Amino acid sequence: MSPTLVKPRAKTATKTQRPPLWKVILLNDDFTPREFVVEVLKAVFRMNESHAYRVMMTAHQKGACVIAVYTKDVADTKAKEATEMGKSQGYPLYFTTEKEE
DSSP states (O other): OOOOOOOOOOOOOOOOOOOOEEEEEEEOOSSSOHHHHHHHHHHHHOOOHHHHHHHHHHHHHHSEEEEEEEEHHHHHHHHHHHHHHHHHTTOOOEEEEEEOO
């Protein structure tokens, strides 16, 4: 009788991958008052006054500004909420999302 060889089973390590991130982008328009944009940034993205003002001015000068980076569902929700705040006041304020590279 020959001896039986027993091989240890290879352990499969499961790697958890981080979810892809999405940028929330503020697009500049010439109609929404600056003060209102600052209020939206403070309310939706929990920025303080000075940070919100700097973000708003960057979007004003460059045409767009990345606000924050989140997972897709959070980014979409915040962009929609901020855009809706502008619409509710009759402003064309618009936030969009884009995949982080």
